[in-house]
Amino acid sequence: MTVAFERIAIIGLGLIGSSVARVVRKHGLAEHISVCARSPETRQAAMDLGLADTVFSDPEKAVADADFVLLCTPLGTYKKLAKGFASSLKPGAIVSDVGSVKESAIRDIGPFMPEGVAFVPGHPVAGTENSGPYSGFAELFKGRWTILTPPDGTDPKAVEAVTDFWVRSGSMVEIMDAAHHDLVLAITSHLPHLIAYNIVGTADDLETVTESEVIKFAAGGFRDFTRIAASDPVMWRDVFLGNRDAVLEMLGRFNEDLSALQKAIRYKDGDALEALFTRTRYIRREVIEAGQADPDEAPADAD
Amino acid sequence: MTVAFERIAIIGLGLIGSSVARVVRKHGLAEHISVCARSPETRQAAMDLGLADTVFSDPEKAVADADFVLLCTPLGTYKKLAKGFASSLKPGAIVSDVGSVKESAIRDIGPFMPEGVAFVPGHPVAGTENSGPYSGFAELFKGRWTILTPPDGTDPKAVEAVTDFWVRSGSMVEIMDAAHHDLVLAITSHLPHLIAYNIVGTADDLETVTESEVIKFAAGGFRDFTRIAASDPVMWRDVFLGNRDAVLEMLGRFNEDLSALQKAIRYKDGDALEALFTRTRYIRREVIEAGQADPDEAPADAD
Numbered sequence: 001m002t003v004a005f006e007r008i009a010i011i012g013l014g015l016i017g018s019s020v021a022r023v024v025r026k027h028g029l030a031e032h033i034s035v036c037a038r039s040p041e042t043r044q045a046a047m048d049l050g051l052a053d054t055v056f057s058d059p060e061k062a063v064a065d066a067d068f069v070l071l072c073t074p075l076g077t078y079k080k081l082a083k084g085f086a087s088s089l090k091p092g093a094i095v096s097d098v099g100s101v102k103e104s105a106i107r108d109i110g111p112f113m114p115e116g117v118a119f120v121p122g123h124p125v126a127g128t129e130n131s132g133p134y135s136g137f138a139e140l141f142k143g144r145w146t147i148l149t150p151p152d153g154t155d156p157k158a159v160e161a162v163t164d165f166w167v168r169s170g171s172m173v174e175i176m177d178a179a180h181h182d183l184v185l186a187i188t189s190h191l192p193h194l195i196a197y198n199i200v201g202t203a204d205d206l207e208t209v210t211e212s213e214v215i216k217f218a219a220g221g222f223r224d225f226t227r228i229a230a231s232d233p234v235m236w237r238d239v240f241l242g243n244r245d246a247v248l249e250m251l252g253r254f255n256e257d258l259s260a261l262q263k264a265i266r267y268k269d270g271d272a273l274e275a276l277f278t279r280t281r282y283i284r285r286e287v288i289e290a291g292q293a294d295p296d297e298a299p300a301d302a303d
Numbered sequence: 304m305t306v307a308f309e310r311i312a313i314i315g316l317g318l319i320g321s322s323v324a325r326v327v328r329k330h331g332l333a334e335h336i337s338v339c340a341r342s343p344e345t346r347q348a349a350m351d352l353g354l355a356d357t358v359f360s361d362p363e364k365a366v367a368d369a370d371f372v373l374l375c376t377p378l379g380t381y382k383k384l385a386k387g388f389a390s391s392l393k394p395g396a397i398v399s400d401v402g403s404v405k406e407s408a409i410r411d412i413g414p415f416m417p418e419g420v421a422f423v424p425g426h427p428v429a430g431t432e433n434s435g436p437y438s439g440f441a442e443l444f445k446g447r448w449t450i451l452t453p454p455d456g457t458d459p460k461a462v463e464a465v466t467d468f469w470v471r472s473g474s475m476v477e478i479m480d481a482a483h484h485d486l487v488l489a490i491t492s493h494l495p496h497l498i499a500y501n502i503v504g505t506a507d508d509l510e511t512v513t514e515s516e517v518i519k520f521a522a523g524g525f526r527d528f529t530r531i532a533a534s535d536p537v538m539w540r541d542v543f544l545g546n547r548d549a550v551l552e553m554l555g556r557f558n559e560d561l562s563a564l565q566k567a568i569r570y571k572d573g574d575a576l577e578a579l580f581t582r583t584r585y586i587r588r589e590v591i592e593a594g595q596a597d598p599d600e601a602p603a604d605a606d
Binding site: 100125127145174183184188189191192193194195196199201202203204205206208209211213214215216217218219220221222223224225226227228229231232236237238240241244247248250251254257261262265268270273274276277278280281284285286287290292 | 379403428429430432447448450477486487488490491492493494495496497498499500501502503504505506507508509511512514516517518519520521522523524525526527528529530531532533534535536537539540541543544547550551553554556557558560561564565568569571573576577579580581582583584586587588589590593595596
């Protein structure tokens with residue numbers, strides 16, 4: 001089997017970057033991996049874990065000679081990075097990213113890309129609440145979807161090459177308009193994270209219930225929210241800043257529905273509650289049938 | 304090892320009732336189990352699974368001769384059940400329950416208990432999103448907390464016997480005031496369920512994002528909410544009706560915090576977002592350290 005790209009540059013070696021490096025190693029998807037990381041500890045980890053052939057602190061050096069450059073840093077770093085390394089890119093190189101917001105990625109990276117370099121924005125919808133180079137694993141993308149949002153006029157060959165890369169990494173690939181991606185992810189990922197961060201913050205602030213009680217009795221449902229609310233703070237700050245409008249729109253819908261639910265509880269409208277709780281149940285089955293959740297996952301709730 | 308009780312009557316054979324029956328069998332905690340279930344299918348399942356020595360559709364018959372009667376039905380059934388079987392209880396019997404709201408349980412069951420019968424309200428904080436007699440398992444209570452909320456004047460020997468029963472079922476036991484229990488569970492269990500039901504409902508109602516997209520890209524965080532929102536509709540309807548005031552209080556706090564978070568997103572206050580997301584992260588670690596979550600649970604979120 002041939003490599004997907006001769007030389008890959010991975011910018012940022014967190015959960016996603018280090019999982020990509022692992023999957024590239026495992027399936028032999030590249031001859032050479034260069035890793036760019038800001039901290040000496042991460043660069044050392046890259047060498048110790050065998051995830052890099054060369055390591056750099058300077059993105060311009062990391063991308064030189066690379067056929068495929070993959071940005072795996074928080075969204076807020078994109079503009080400065082792209083501006084910095086653009087002139088070092090090899091003609092014919094393909095640049096992509098893994099960020100959770102695609103319109104802002106296109107806005108921050110696109111304008112800096114030189115003639116002859118293709119930018120194919122991407123987003124593997126997979127992850128855990130852990131971060132850093134040691135948290136990655138090669139199976140992270142297996143059976144999950146990667147969404148590509150190439151702007152009009154992107155070289156179809158480049159889109160094909162990035163699609164091939166993700167498919168060989170175990171992922172399924174869907175092509176989507178960037179604005180629509182941001183709307184879909186606002187409801188399936190960004191709003192769930194916002195809600196989880198919020199409820200854990202609320203619980204932490206209570207005077208009537210102690211923190212120790214919240215922790216001891218977390219098996220009642222709360223613990224699932226603590227997991228999501230343990231996700232990387234900087235990455236998620238940038239997601240909410242980058243996808244502001246879509247998140248605010250989804251949050252508006254959520255709030256309307258929550259007000260109706262609050263009213264149903266206040267006025268003891270048991271029929272309305274039962275109707276909603278019955279309707280939501282089948283969606284779980286469909287998520288399991290679509291292979292996006294395991295029916296035997298750890299218990300979630302309590303009676 | 305001696306039995307905990309000679310004869311146990313389990314009223315309702317859903318997830319919790321059938322898990323109790325399994326743990327009683329596994330550890331030999333009783334000589335005889337009588338099961339009361341409304342549907343012929345559940346009574347047949349009780350016999351097929353070897354979870355009952357005798358089965359009844361009539362609660363009055365099921366509790367006769369029982370040393371320990373455990374209510375495992377939705378909270379909304381308590382009053383009628385207690386009123387119905389009270390006169391059939393054996394002198395010296397202990398009645399308990401597994402419901403998620405304790406003040407309403409005391410209000411609905413307490414007044415009907417005859418002289419010489421002790422009522423020890425209980426709540427094992429454990430569960431899954433599955434229901435019915437086939438969903439139970441003997442390990443459900445292992446390492447989890449069971450909260451007992453005996454009203455003033457409850458026979459201490461009865462509290463001790465119920466404590467012993469849950470400890471021998473693998474659970475840890477905490478004694479708590481009923482009103483405080485209801486407040487603690489409002490934040491650690493009831494509000495998380497309400498929020499999960501709500502967001503799944505919101506996603507289901509969108510016109511801009513299709514249901515198929517919500518399901519395909521659920522690995523971004525949404526799937527954890529679908530699991531919680533798959534919990535038993537009737538049980539949860541009764542929880543929200545039964546713990547109305549505490550749930551509305553916690554929901555009020557949650558809404559205040561969410562408004563502040565919404566404002567931080569609208570005005571691009573990245574520092575406020577990062578500060579909250581950093582603060583919530585350590586709570587996950589504490590939940591794991593307390594043994595109430597597994598660090599290797601299925602991945603929850605995506606970048």
